[in-house]
Amino acid sequence: MVQIQFSFKIKILRSDNGCKFINQRFQAYFQQHNLLHETSCSQTPQQNGVTERKNQHILEITHALLLGAMVPS
Numbered sequence: 001m002v003q004i005q006f007s008f009k010i011k012i013l014r015s016d017n018g019c020k021f022i023n024q025r026f027q028a029y030f031q032q033h034n035l036l037h038e039t040s041c042s043q044t045p046q047q048n049g050v051t052e053r054k055n056q057h058i059l060e061i062t063h064a065l066l067l068g069a070m071v072p073s
Contacts, residue, residue: 014038 002010013030015021017039030037 010035012036012038014040016040017042 002008013035015037021037
C-alpha cells in the first residue's frame with residue numbers, strides 16, 4: 001500500500017519484541033522482500049512514546065466525533 005500510494009519502497013520495518021513479529025514466517029517474508037527488521041529494546045516503553053501519543057490522539061478525536069454526532073453511549 002505504501003508503494004502504491006506514495007511511490008516509496010519500505011526498507012526497514014520497526015516493531016516491538018512481541019511474538020507477533022518474531023517468527024519464521026515473518027523472517028522469511030523480510031528476507032524475501034529484502035527488508036531490515038528492527039525491534040525495540042525489551043521493557044522500554046519510552047521507545048513507544050510516539051505511537052502511544054498518536055493512538056491517544058486518534059482516540060480523543062474519535063470520542064469528540066461520536067459526541068458531536070450525538071451517538072448514544
